[in-house]
Amino acid sequence: MSHPVADPDTSLDPPDWPSFRSDAHRMLDDICDYLEQIRERPVWKPAPRAVRDAFRDGLPHQPTALADAHRAFMERVLPYAVGNAHPRFMGWVHGGGTPVGMLAEMLAGGLNANLGGRSQMPVHVERQVVDWMRELFGFPRDASGLFVTGTSMANFVSVLVARTAALGPSVRRQGLGWPGAALTSYLSAAAHGCLTRAMEMSGLGSDAIRVIPTNDRQQMDLLALQAAIARDRQAGLHPFFVAGTAGTVDTGAIDDLAALGAIARRERLWFHVDGAYGALGILAPDLAPKLAGIETADSLAFDFHKWGQVPYDAGFVLVRDGRLHQDTFASAAAYLQRTDRGLAGDSPWPCDFGPDLSRGFRALKTWFTFTVYGADAIGRSISRTCELARELATRIEAEPRLELLAPVSLNIVCFRYRGRRPDLDHVNSEIVQAVQESGIAAPSTTIINGHRAIRAAIVNHRTRSADIEALAEAVLACGQALETDTLDAAS
Helix, strand or coil: CCCCCCCCCCCCCCCCCCHHHHHHHHHHHHHHHHHHHHHHCCCCCCCHHHHHHCCCCCCCCCCHHHHHHHHHHHHHHHHCCCCCCCCCCCCCCCCCHHHHHHHHHHHHHHHHCCCCCCCCCCEEEEEEEEHHHHHHHHCCCCCCCEEEEEHHHHHHHHHHHHHHHHHHCHHHHHHHHHHCCEEEEEEEEECCHHHHHHHHHHHCHHHHHHEEEEECCCCCCCCHHHHHHHHHHHCCCCCEEEEEEEEECCCCCEEEHHHHHHHHHCCCCCEEECCCCCCHHHHHCCHHHHHHHHHHHHEEECCEEEEECCCCEEEEEEECCCCHHHHHHHHCCCHHHCCCCCCCCCCCHHHHHCCCCCCCHHHHHHHHHHHHHHHHHHHHHHHHHHHHHHHHHHHHHCCCCEEECCCCCCCCEEEEECCCCHHHHHHHHHHHHHHHHHCCCEEEEEEECCCEEEEEECCCCCCCHHHHHHHHHHHHHHHHHHHHHHHHHHH
Protein backbone atom coordinates (compact mmCIF):
# COMPACT_ATOMS: atom_id res chain seq x y z
CA MET A 1 0.00 0.00 0.00
CA SER A 2 1.50 3.36 -1.08
CA HIS A 3 1.51 6.27 1.29
CA PRO A 4 0.62 9.77 0.10
CA VAL A 5 3.57 12.16 -0.04
CA ALA A 6 3.03 15.78 0.96
CA ASP A 7 3.59 18.22 -1.87
CA PRO A 8 6.78 20.18 -1.24
CA ASP A 9 6.43 23.95 -1.14
CA THR A 10 8.39 24.97 -4.25
CA SER A 11 7.24 28.57 -4.33
CA LEU A 12 10.07 31.10 -4.36
CA ASP A 13 8.01 33.73 -2.53
CA PRO A 14 9.33 34.67 0.93
CA PRO A 15 8.00 32.44 3.74
CA ASP A 16 8.04 35.50 6.00
CA TRP A 17 6.69 38.53 4.17
CA PRO A 18 7.15 41.00 7.08
CA SER A 19 10.84 40.07 7.31
CA PHE A 20 11.19 40.36 3.53
CA ARG A 21 9.58 43.81 3.58
CA SER A 22 12.03 44.91 6.25
CA ASP A 23 14.98 43.74 4.14
CA ALA A 24 13.47 45.35 1.04
CA HIS A 25 13.05 48.72 2.75
CA ARG A 26 16.65 48.55 3.96
CA MET A 27 17.84 47.86 0.40
CA LEU A 28 15.82 50.79 -0.94
CA ASP A 29 17.17 53.10 1.78
CA ASP A 30 20.74 52.05 1.02
CA ILE A 31 20.51 52.72 -2.70
CA CYS A 32 18.75 56.03 -2.05
CA ASP A 33 21.60 56.94 0.31
CA TYR A 34 24.05 56.07 -2.46
CA LEU A 35 22.38 58.45 -4.90
CA GLU A 36 21.84 61.22 -2.35
CA GLN A 37 25.46 61.12 -1.17
CA ILE A 38 27.14 60.27 -4.46
CA ARG A 39 29.22 63.47 -4.57
CA GLU A 40 31.04 62.31 -1.45
CA ARG A 41 32.23 59.14 -3.19
CA PRO A 42 35.09 58.70 -5.66
CA VAL A 43 33.91 58.54 -9.26
CA TRP A 44 35.65 55.20 -9.77
CA LYS A 45 38.14 52.97 -8.00
CA PRO A 46 39.53 49.63 -9.12
CA ALA A 47 38.28 46.54 -7.34
CA PRO A 48 40.99 44.81 -5.25
CA ARG A 49 41.89 41.26 -6.18
CA ALA A 50 40.20 39.88 -3.07
CA VAL A 51 36.91 41.47 -4.15
CA ARG A 52 37.24 40.05 -7.67
CA ASP A 53 38.11 36.62 -6.28
CA ALA A 54 34.93 36.66 -4.19
CA PHE A 55 32.98 36.31 -7.44
CA ARG A 56 34.81 33.22 -8.62
CA ASP A 57 32.98 30.79 -6.35
CA GLY A 58 31.02 27.93 -7.86
CA LEU A 59 27.27 27.70 -8.33
CA PRO A 60 25.46 28.04 -4.97
CA HIS A 61 23.17 25.06 -4.34
CA GLN A 62 21.89 26.12 -0.93
CA PRO A 63 20.05 29.31 0.02
CA THR A 64 21.64 32.44 1.45
CA ALA A 65 19.81 35.05 3.48
CA LEU A 66 18.67 38.06 1.46
CA ALA A 67 20.36 40.36 3.97
CA ASP A 68 23.68 38.56 3.40
CA ALA A 69 23.39 38.87 -0.39
CA HIS A 70 22.56 42.55 0.01
CA ARG A 71 25.57 43.04 2.26
CA ALA A 72 27.81 41.46 -0.39
CA PHE A 73 26.40 43.88 -2.97
CA MET A 74 27.00 46.91 -0.76
CA GLU A 75 30.56 45.86 0.11
CA ARG A 76 31.79 44.26 -3.11
CA VAL A 77 29.75 45.65 -6.02
CA LEU A 78 28.43 49.13 -5.34
CA PRO A 79 31.82 50.73 -4.48
CA TYR A 80 33.43 49.40 -7.66
CA ALA A 81 30.88 50.22 -10.38
CA VAL A 82 31.86 52.20 -13.49
CA GLY A 83 30.58 55.36 -11.80
CA ASN A 84 28.31 56.91 -14.42
CA ALA A 85 25.80 58.03 -11.79
CA HIS A 86 28.52 60.36 -10.45
CA PRO A 87 28.50 64.00 -11.67
CA ARG A 88 32.19 63.86 -12.60
CA PHE A 89 31.90 60.76 -14.77
CA MET A 90 32.72 62.18 -18.21
CA GLY A 91 34.48 59.32 -19.93
CA TRP A 92 31.72 58.00 -22.14
CA VAL A 93 28.22 59.06 -23.15
CA HIS A 94 26.44 57.39 -20.24
CA GLY A 95 23.36 58.87 -18.63
CA GLY A 96 23.25 59.27 -14.86
CA GLY A 97 19.85 57.69 -14.25
CA THR A 98 17.35 59.11 -11.76
CA PRO A 99 15.70 57.99 -8.53
CA VAL A 100 12.33 58.06 -10.32
CA GLY A 101 13.59 55.76 -13.05
CA MET A 102 15.04 53.44 -10.43
CA LEU A 103 11.66 53.10 -8.73
CA ALA A 104 9.94 52.49 -12.05
CA GLU A 105 12.43 49.72 -12.79
CA MET A 106 11.51 48.15 -9.45
CA LEU A 107 7.81 48.27 -10.36
CA ALA A 108 8.51 46.72 -13.77
CA GLY A 109 10.51 43.96 -12.10
CA GLY A 110 7.67 43.18 -9.73
CA LEU A 111 5.12 43.11 -12.54
CA ASN A 112 7.46 40.93 -14.63
CA ALA A 113 5.57 41.64 -17.84
CA ASN A 114 6.81 40.12 -21.10
CA LEU A 115 6.24 42.80 -23.72
CA GLY A 116 6.58 40.53 -26.71
CA GLY A 117 2.84 40.94 -27.13
CA ARG A 118 -0.59 39.80 -25.89
CA SER A 119 -3.48 41.96 -24.76
CA GLN A 120 -2.06 43.81 -21.77
CA MET A 121 -1.76 47.41 -20.61
CA PRO A 122 2.07 47.42 -20.50
CA VAL A 123 1.99 47.19 -24.32
CA HIS A 124 -0.21 50.29 -24.35
CA VAL A 125 2.33 52.13 -22.19
CA GLU A 126 4.95 51.36 -24.83
CA ARG A 127 2.56 52.50 -27.56
CA GLN A 128 2.04 55.79 -25.78
CA VAL A 129 5.78 56.41 -25.70
CA VAL A 130 5.84 55.58 -29.43
CA ASP A 131 3.14 58.22 -29.93
CA TRP A 132 5.16 60.74 -27.94
CA MET A 133 8.25 60.10 -30.08
CA ARG A 134 6.26 60.43 -33.31
CA GLU A 135 5.08 63.81 -32.06
CA LEU A 136 8.51 64.89 -30.85
CA PHE A 137 10.34 64.06 -34.08
CA GLY A 138 7.59 64.99 -36.53
CA PHE A 139 7.05 61.45 -37.84
CA PRO A 140 3.69 60.48 -39.41
CA ARG A 141 0.94 58.78 -37.41
CA ASP A 142 1.51 55.44 -39.13
CA ALA A 143 5.22 55.39 -38.23
CA SER A 144 6.24 52.53 -35.95
CA GLY A 145 8.45 52.46 -32.90
CA LEU A 146 10.07 49.87 -30.68
CA PHE A 147 12.07 49.71 -27.46
CA VAL A 148 15.33 47.76 -27.82
CA THR A 149 18.46 47.36 -25.69
CA GLY A 150 20.26 50.34 -27.20
CA THR A 151 21.17 52.18 -30.38
CA SER A 152 23.40 49.33 -31.56
CA MET A 153 20.29 47.15 -31.82
CA ALA A 154 18.17 50.06 -33.11
CA ASN A 155 20.67 50.64 -35.92
CA PHE A 156 20.62 46.93 -36.75
CA VAL A 157 16.81 46.91 -36.90
CA SER A 158 16.93 49.93 -39.20
CA VAL A 159 19.42 48.29 -41.55
CA LEU A 160 17.18 45.21 -41.78
CA VAL A 161 14.14 47.34 -42.62
CA ALA A 162 16.17 49.23 -45.23
CA ARG A 163 17.30 45.90 -46.68
CA THR A 164 13.64 44.87 -46.99
CA ALA A 165 12.86 48.18 -48.68
CA ALA A 166 15.63 47.52 -51.22
CA LEU A 167 15.06 43.81 -51.90
CA GLY A 168 11.45 43.21 -50.85
CA PRO A 169 10.03 40.95 -48.10
CA SER A 170 11.14 37.89 -50.08
CA VAL A 171 14.67 38.51 -48.77
CA ARG A 172 13.51 36.79 -45.58
CA ARG A 173 13.03 33.53 -47.48
CA GLN A 174 15.45 33.75 -50.36
CA GLY A 175 18.39 35.54 -48.76
CA LEU A 176 20.36 38.34 -50.35
CA GLY A 177 21.28 36.69 -53.66
CA TRP A 178 22.93 38.75 -56.37
CA PRO A 179 20.77 41.86 -55.84
CA GLY A 180 21.99 42.01 -52.25
CA ALA A 181 25.60 41.76 -53.35
CA ALA A 182 25.13 44.93 -55.40
CA LEU A 183 23.84 47.05 -52.51
CA THR A 184 26.12 49.81 -51.22
CA SER A 185 25.81 52.01 -48.14
CA TYR A 186 27.39 55.29 -47.02
CA LEU A 187 28.68 56.13 -43.54
CA SER A 188 30.70 59.03 -42.25
CA ALA A 189 34.26 58.42 -41.08
CA ALA A 190 32.94 59.63 -37.70
CA ALA A 191 30.03 57.15 -37.63
CA HIS A 192 29.78 54.72 -34.74
CA GLY A 193 31.27 51.27 -35.31
CA CYS A 194 27.97 49.56 -34.52
CA LEU A 195 26.71 50.60 -37.97
CA THR A 196 29.49 48.58 -39.56
CA ARG A 197 28.54 45.65 -37.35
CA ALA A 198 24.91 46.07 -38.41
CA MET A 199 25.93 45.73 -42.06
CA GLU A 200 27.95 42.64 -41.22
CA MET A 201 25.17 41.01 -39.20
CA SER A 202 22.58 41.77 -41.87
CA GLY A 203 24.56 39.76 -44.42
CA LEU A 204 25.36 42.81 -46.54
CA GLY A 205 28.95 42.83 -45.33
CA SER A 206 31.33 45.62 -44.47
CA ASP A 207 32.67 45.63 -48.04
CA ALA A 208 29.35 47.23 -49.01
CA ILE A 209 30.21 50.29 -46.91
CA ARG A 210 31.67 53.43 -48.39
CA VAL A 211 33.34 55.50 -45.67
CA ILE A 212 32.86 59.18 -46.44
CA PRO A 213 35.41 61.67 -45.05
CA THR A 214 34.42 64.52 -42.76
CA ASN A 215 34.84 68.26 -43.09
CA ASP A 216 36.53 70.57 -40.57
CA ARG A 217 33.39 70.44 -38.39
CA GLN A 218 33.55 66.62 -38.23
CA GLN A 219 30.42 66.38 -40.42
CA MET A 220 30.03 64.06 -43.40
CA ASP A 221 31.47 65.70 -46.53
CA LEU A 222 28.44 65.99 -48.80
CA LEU A 223 30.40 66.47 -52.04
CA ALA A 224 32.43 63.35 -51.28
CA LEU A 225 29.19 61.47 -50.57
CA GLN A 226 27.65 62.43 -53.90
CA ALA A 227 30.84 61.50 -55.74
CA ALA A 228 30.89 58.07 -54.07
CA ILE A 229 27.25 57.44 -55.00
CA ALA A 230 27.94 58.40 -58.62
CA ARG A 231 30.97 56.08 -58.80
CA ASP A 232 28.94 53.15 -57.51
CA ARG A 233 26.10 53.75 -59.96
CA GLN A 234 28.60 53.92 -62.82
CA ALA A 235 30.02 50.59 -61.65
CA GLY A 236 26.56 49.01 -61.89
CA LEU A 237 26.05 48.83 -58.13
CA HIS A 238 22.91 49.75 -56.22
CA PRO A 239 23.33 52.52 -53.59
CA PHE A 240 20.57 52.01 -51.03
CA PHE A 241 21.42 53.40 -47.58
CA VAL A 242 22.99 56.50 -46.07
CA ALA A 243 23.38 57.14 -42.34
CA GLY A 244 23.64 60.58 -40.83
CA THR A 245 24.82 61.06 -37.27
CA ALA A 246 23.26 63.31 -34.65
CA GLY A 247 26.03 63.53 -32.09
CA THR A 248 29.20 61.71 -33.17
CA VAL A 249 30.87 59.55 -30.56
CA ASP A 250 34.20 61.40 -30.62
CA THR A 251 33.22 65.07 -30.76
CA GLY A 252 29.41 65.33 -30.69
CA ALA A 253 29.20 66.71 -34.23
CA ILE A 254 25.84 66.67 -36.03
CA ASP A 255 25.76 65.99 -39.75
CA ASP A 256 23.80 68.34 -42.00
CA LEU A 257 20.68 66.22 -41.74
CA ALA A 258 18.51 68.39 -43.96
CA ALA A 259 21.04 68.22 -46.79
CA LEU A 260 21.56 64.49 -46.28
CA GLY A 261 17.80 63.93 -46.41
CA ALA A 262 17.59 65.86 -49.67
CA ILE A 263 20.42 63.82 -51.21
CA ALA A 264 18.77 60.59 -50.04
CA ARG A 265 15.44 61.53 -51.62
CA ARG A 266 17.07 62.57 -54.88
CA GLU A 267 19.20 59.42 -55.05
CA ARG A 268 16.38 57.13 -53.77
CA LEU A 269 18.38 56.00 -50.73
CA TRP A 270 17.11 54.96 -47.33
CA PHE A 271 17.94 57.84 -44.98
CA HIS A 272 18.83 56.63 -41.49
CA VAL A 273 19.86 58.82 -38.55
CA ASP A 274 21.98 57.44 -35.74
CA GLY A 275 20.95 59.79 -32.96
CA ALA A 276 22.25 57.61 -30.12
CA TYR A 277 22.46 60.50 -27.71
CA GLY A 278 22.15 63.65 -29.82
CA ALA A 279 18.62 63.07 -31.12
CA LEU A 280 17.05 63.94 -27.77
CA GLY A 281 18.64 67.37 -28.07
CA ILE A 282 15.38 68.18 -29.86
CA LEU A 283 13.91 68.59 -26.35
CA ALA A 284 16.12 71.67 -25.81
CA PRO A 285 14.90 74.75 -27.74
CA ASP A 286 18.45 76.07 -28.18
CA LEU A 287 19.66 72.75 -29.65
CA ALA A 288 16.65 71.68 -31.72
CA PRO A 289 17.62 73.85 -34.76
CA LYS A 290 20.87 71.88 -35.03
CA LEU A 291 18.74 68.79 -35.74
CA ALA A 292 16.78 70.27 -38.63
CA GLY A 293 16.09 67.51 -41.15
CA ILE A 294 15.81 64.71 -38.60
CA GLU A 295 12.08 64.66 -39.27
CA THR A 296 12.78 63.50 -42.85
CA ALA A 297 14.58 60.32 -41.79
CA ASP A 298 13.25 56.94 -42.88
CA SER A 299 14.49 55.52 -39.58
CA LEU A 300 15.88 57.00 -36.40
CA ALA A 301 17.82 55.24 -33.63
CA PHE A 302 18.48 56.72 -30.19
CA ASP A 303 18.80 55.97 -26.49
CA PHE A 304 16.68 57.19 -23.62
CA HIS A 305 19.43 56.02 -21.25
CA LYS A 306 21.84 58.75 -22.36
CA TRP A 307 20.60 62.35 -22.43
CA GLY A 308 17.12 61.17 -21.41
CA GLN A 309 18.58 59.95 -18.07
CA VAL A 310 16.43 56.79 -18.08
CA PRO A 311 18.20 53.90 -16.27
CA TYR A 312 19.89 51.34 -18.51
CA ASP A 313 18.84 49.94 -20.82
CA ALA A 314 16.33 51.81 -22.97
CA GLY A 315 17.14 52.10 -26.67
CA PHE A 316 14.55 53.04 -29.27
CA VAL A 317 13.94 52.93 -33.01
CA LEU A 318 11.40 54.89 -35.08
CA VAL A 319 10.55 53.82 -38.63
CA ARG A 320 8.60 56.08 -40.97
CA ASP A 321 6.95 53.22 -42.88
CA GLY A 322 5.31 51.15 -40.15
CA ARG A 323 3.96 48.54 -42.59
CA LEU A 324 7.42 47.93 -44.06
CA HIS A 325 8.81 47.65 -40.54
CA GLN A 326 6.21 45.00 -39.70
CA ASP A 327 6.85 43.12 -42.94
CA THR A 328 10.51 42.88 -41.96
CA PHE A 329 9.87 40.97 -38.73
CA ALA A 330 6.29 39.68 -38.31
CA SER A 331 5.96 35.89 -38.08
CA ALA A 332 3.08 33.56 -38.91
CA ALA A 333 4.19 30.95 -36.34
CA ALA A 334 1.27 29.05 -34.77
CA TYR A 335 2.16 30.10 -31.23
CA LEU A 336 2.00 33.75 -32.32
CA GLN A 337 -1.40 33.57 -34.01
CA ARG A 338 -3.84 36.32 -33.06
CA THR A 339 -7.50 36.34 -32.07
CA ASP A 340 -10.16 39.03 -31.89
CA ARG A 341 -10.69 38.47 -28.16
CA GLY A 342 -8.78 37.16 -25.16
CA LEU A 343 -5.08 37.35 -24.41
CA ALA A 344 -4.10 36.70 -28.04
CA GLY A 345 -5.83 39.90 -29.17
CA ASP A 346 -4.67 43.50 -29.54
CA SER A 347 -2.54 42.95 -32.64
CA PRO A 348 -0.02 44.01 -33.90
CA TRP A 349 2.37 43.15 -31.10
CA PRO A 350 5.81 44.56 -30.39
CA CYS A 351 7.41 41.27 -31.48
CA ASP A 352 6.11 42.05 -34.99
CA PHE A 353 8.63 44.91 -35.22
CA GLY A 354 11.86 43.37 -33.98
CA PRO A 355 13.77 40.13 -33.39
CA ASP A 356 12.87 39.66 -29.71
CA LEU A 357 9.89 37.66 -28.46
CA SER A 358 10.90 38.06 -24.82
CA ARG A 359 11.06 41.74 -24.00
CA GLY A 360 11.26 43.60 -20.71
CA PHE A 361 9.05 46.52 -19.72
CA ARG A 362 11.60 49.21 -20.69
CA ALA A 363 8.76 51.57 -21.55
CA LEU A 364 7.68 51.96 -17.92
CA LYS A 365 10.85 53.70 -16.66
CA THR A 366 10.77 55.92 -19.75
CA TRP A 367 7.08 56.71 -19.22
CA PHE A 368 7.74 57.53 -15.55
CA THR A 369 10.71 59.75 -16.44
CA PHE A 370 8.77 61.86 -18.93
CA THR A 371 5.61 61.89 -16.82
CA VAL A 372 7.21 62.85 -13.50
CA TYR A 373 9.87 65.30 -14.73
CA GLY A 374 8.23 66.54 -17.92
CA ALA A 375 9.88 66.89 -21.31
CA ASP A 376 10.77 70.55 -20.70
CA ALA A 377 12.84 69.74 -17.60
CA ILE A 378 14.71 67.02 -19.48
CA GLY A 379 15.37 69.54 -22.25
CA ARG A 380 16.75 72.05 -19.77
CA SER A 381 19.07 69.39 -18.36
CA ILE A 382 20.31 68.59 -21.87
CA SER A 383 20.89 72.25 -22.62
CA ARG A 384 22.82 72.68 -19.37
CA THR A 385 25.28 69.91 -20.24
CA CYS A 386 26.14 71.82 -23.43
CA GLU A 387 26.61 75.04 -21.45
CA LEU A 388 29.02 73.19 -19.18
CA ALA A 389 30.93 71.89 -22.20
CA ARG A 390 31.35 75.46 -23.41
CA GLU A 391 32.56 76.43 -19.92
CA LEU A 392 35.18 73.71 -20.10
CA ALA A 393 36.24 74.82 -23.58
CA THR A 394 36.64 78.40 -22.31
CA ARG A 395 38.68 77.14 -19.36
CA ILE A 396 40.94 75.17 -21.73
CA GLU A 397 41.47 78.10 -24.10
CA ALA A 398 42.47 80.31 -21.18
CA GLU A 399 45.09 77.83 -19.95
CA PRO A 400 48.42 77.78 -21.87
CA ARG A 401 49.12 74.20 -20.76
CA LEU A 402 45.92 72.93 -22.38
CA GLU A 403 44.84 72.82 -26.02
CA LEU A 404 41.37 72.36 -27.53
CA LEU A 405 41.54 69.78 -30.33
CA ALA A 406 38.03 69.93 -31.86
CA PRO A 407 35.09 72.31 -32.05
CA VAL A 408 32.55 71.86 -29.26
CA SER A 409 29.32 71.06 -31.09
CA LEU A 410 27.25 69.78 -28.19
CA ASN A 411 28.48 68.39 -24.88
CA ILE A 412 31.76 66.65 -25.75
CA VAL A 413 35.09 68.41 -25.27
CA CYS A 414 38.31 67.00 -26.76
CA PHE A 415 41.56 68.57 -25.57
CA ARG A 416 45.07 67.71 -24.47
CA TYR A 417 47.77 68.68 -22.02
CA ARG A 418 50.64 70.29 -23.89
CA GLY A 419 53.44 70.45 -21.35
CA ARG A 420 57.10 70.22 -22.27
CA ARG A 421 57.53 66.56 -23.11
CA PRO A 422 57.70 65.46 -26.77
CA ASP A 423 55.66 62.26 -26.27
CA LEU A 424 52.34 64.07 -25.83
CA ASP A 425 50.17 61.12 -26.85
CA HIS A 426 51.70 59.00 -24.10
CA VAL A 427 51.52 61.87 -21.60
CA ASN A 428 47.82 62.41 -22.20
CA SER A 429 47.05 58.70 -21.92
CA GLU A 430 48.89 58.62 -18.60
CA ILE A 431 47.05 61.71 -17.39
CA VAL A 432 43.66 60.15 -18.09
CA GLN A 433 44.55 56.96 -16.25
CA ALA A 434 45.90 58.93 -13.31
CA VAL A 435 42.80 61.13 -13.10
CA GLN A 436 40.56 58.06 -13.23
CA GLU A 437 42.54 56.32 -10.50
CA SER A 438 42.45 59.44 -8.31
CA GLY A 439 38.66 59.13 -8.10
CA ILE A 440 38.30 62.87 -8.76
CA ALA A 441 36.91 62.53 -12.28
CA ALA A 442 36.65 60.01 -15.11
CA PRO A 443 37.49 61.31 -18.58
CA SER A 444 38.49 59.03 -21.47
CA THR A 445 40.69 59.28 -24.57
CA THR A 446 40.17 59.33 -28.31
CA ILE A 447 42.14 60.28 -31.43
CA ILE A 448 41.49 63.66 -33.07
CA ASN A 449 43.42 64.49 -36.27
CA GLY A 450 46.11 62.01 -35.31
CA HIS A 451 46.54 63.31 -31.76
CA ARG A 452 45.62 61.57 -28.52
CA ALA A 453 42.87 63.63 -26.92
CA ILE A 454 41.42 63.76 -23.45
CA ARG A 455 37.68 63.41 -23.98
CA ALA A 456 35.11 64.81 -21.57
CA ALA A 457 31.52 63.80 -22.35
CA ILE A 458 29.22 65.82 -20.10
CA VAL A 459 25.96 63.90 -20.00
CA ASN A 460 24.97 63.65 -16.33
CA HIS A 461 22.16 65.89 -15.08
CA ARG A 462 24.02 66.15 -11.74
CA THR A 463 27.13 67.82 -13.21
CA ARG A 464 27.83 71.42 -12.15
CA SER A 465 30.43 74.11 -12.89
CA ALA A 466 32.48 73.01 -9.87
CA ASP A 467 32.80 69.54 -11.43
CA ILE A 468 34.15 71.07 -14.64
CA GLU A 469 36.76 72.95 -12.65
CA ALA A 470 37.65 69.81 -10.69
CA LEU A 471 38.34 67.94 -13.94
CA ALA A 472 40.53 70.74 -15.34
CA GLU A 473 42.51 71.03 -12.11
CA ALA A 474 42.99 67.26 -11.90
CA VAL A 475 44.31 67.14 -15.49
CA LEU A 476 46.74 69.98 -14.80
CA ALA A 477 47.91 68.44 -11.52
CA CYS A 478 48.49 65.02 -13.08
CA GLY A 479 50.26 66.56 -16.07
CA GLN A 480 52.53 68.55 -13.79
CA ALA A 481 53.27 65.47 -11.70
CA LEU A 482 54.26 63.50 -14.80
CA GLU A 483 56.65 66.24 -15.91
CA THR A 484 58.15 66.53 -12.42
CA ASP A 485 58.69 62.77 -12.27
CA THR A 486 60.43 62.90 -15.65
CA LEU A 487 62.73 65.72 -14.55
CA ASP A 488 63.53 63.94 -11.29
CA ALA A 489 64.39 60.75 -13.17
CA ALA A 490 66.66 62.63 -15.57
CA SER A 491 68.58 64.49 -12.84
